[in-house]
Amino acid sequence: MHAKAASRLLHHYREHARALPWRAPPGSGxxxxxxxxxxxxxxxxxxxxxxxxxxxxxxxxxxxxxxxxxxxxxxxxxxxxxxxxxxxxxxxxxxxxxxxxxxxxxxxxxxxxxxxxxxxxxxxxxxxxxxGEDAVPVDTNVERVVARVFGLADRTEVRAAAGAWWPVGDAGDFAQACMDLGATVCRPKAPACPYCPLRADCRAAALGTPELFPAPKARKVRPHRFGLAWWARRDDEVWLTRRPATGLLGGMAALPGPEWSDERPAANPLAVHRHGFTHFTLDLLVVRVAEPIGDGWWQPLADLADAGLPTLYRRAIEAALHAERERRLAA
Missing domain, CATH: 1.10.340.30 (Hypothetical protein; domain 2)
Known part of the structure; x- marks a missing residue:
């Protein structure tokens, strides 16, 4: 039964595969x-x-x-x-x-x-x-498809089920077929079951509760942290530095500042940008300084896009520039 389901999914993939710039057409090997x-x-x-x-x-x-x-x-x-x-x-x-x-x-x-x-x-x-090796890559989309087809609420059982289901000699196309199905049809919420080539073989669909498979992961509460970013301006330039090579945002361009901490620093910020990382959230306080701090360079504001700033610092700079404009207008 599951071998026939695999064949149907491969046929569906060959008819409906997403055109992606890194992907060869189905059947290309x-x-x-x-x-x-x-x-x-x-x-x-x-x-x-x-x-x-x-x-x-x-x-x-x-x-x-x-x-x-x-x-x-x-x-x-x-x-x-x-x-x-x-x-x-x-x-x-x-x-x-x-x-x-x-x-x-x-x-x-x-x-x-x-x-x-x-x-x-x-x-x-x-x-x-x-x-073309008979390997079984299990990402989030593949995990969801396999869990629903086999009716597995326990995520730890998915890999073994996927390994038993994977067709020999078609591992690459089958992996991409599962990825596409999970991204476009077997979605986390509101799956489009009527359009799924695996509907007749899907235990989760037969139960009428596909969204319950696999069981959702327990959400962890993310701690909150605080950081300071020094804001030095020279006409239409801002002082940037490069973060240490190791650690979070390692090697990236940034506003200078000390290490982040769990306590809010005693500072009067020009602007505050709140940012969410995977394991914690951060309030980055942008504070004016009269002179540049640490090793770095003057970056023209007109060329900020060329600095390679991560989203955290790009948004913090945007918040600081907005705050400066608001203060000028209010003056």
């Missing part, structure tokens, strides 16, 4: 590993709509793994700005250089796992899609 790897790293916790234009920019600027590996860190980090989860960018750089040093991409899931920053899912996805 192996795909370009550089494009598969780059897209998979970018797509971690980031939507296809956000990734697509950024992927095209990366490929235009660095069309091969060799050109990416040879690029300065600062250029890659600046190009990554706005995609979030900046540890991915640092891992991307380390991984690209490791691949070039070894003479190319390894073709097996086991060898891919040895590369910097490649976890179980990414290694399996590259092995299946780029090299």
């Amino acid at each position: 192996r795909q370009e590993p550089y494009r598969v790897w780059l897209s998979e790293v970018m797509l971690q916790q980031t939507t296809v709509a956000t990734v697509t234009p950024r992927f095209l920019r990366f490929i235009e600027r660095w069309p091969t793994i060799e050109t990416l590996a040879a690029a300065p860190d600062e250029q890659i980090l600046a190009e990554w700005a706005g995609l979030g989860y900046y540890a991915r960018a640092r891992n991307l750089i380390a991984c690209a250089r490791a691949i070039v040093a070894r003479g190319g991409f390894p073709s097996s899931e086991a060898e891919l796992r040895k590369l910097p920053g490649l976890g179980a899912y990414t290694a399996a996805a590259i092995a299946a899609i780029a090299f």
Whole structure:
């Protein structure tokens, strides 16, 4: 029964596959590993709509793994700005250089796992899609599809069920078929069950409660933290610095400031920007200073887009500029 369901899903994928710039058409066999790897790293916790234009920019600027590996860190980090989860960018750089040093991409899931920053899912996805290995990549979309087809509320049971279901010799297309189905039909909320090629075999649909599968993860309360950002202006320029290479937002352009803390600092800020990270929220207090602090550079405000600022600091600068305009108007 499930073998027939897999065949129907593959047929549906060949008829309705999303056209994505990193993907070869269904049935094409192996795909370009550089494009598969780059897209998979970018797509971690980031939507296809956000990734697509950024992927095209990366490929235009660095069309091969060799050109990416040879690029300065600062250029890659600046190009990554706005995609979030900046540890991915640092891992991307380390991984690209490791691949070039070894003479190319390894073709097996086991060898891919040895590369910097490649976890179980990414290694399996590259092995299946780029090299045709019978690997089973389970991302959020795949997990949801498998959990509903097999009626599994317990997420820990999904991987074994997926491994038993995966068709031999079609791992890459089948993985992408599950990903597409989860993104477009088998959605987390309001799944479009009447249009699903797996409806006849789906236990969750038969129960009439597909949204209950898999069981939702328990939400954790995120702690709140505070930070200071020093605001130094010189005519139409603002003083920027670069964060330490390691740690959160490592190596990215930023406003200077001390380490963040759990206590709100005693300061009279020009502006406050609240930002949500994965594990905590942050109030960044932008405070005027008379002179620039620390090593850095004067960045023209007209060229802020070229500075490679992460969203946190880009929004904080926008808040500070808005506050300055409001004060001028009120004066």
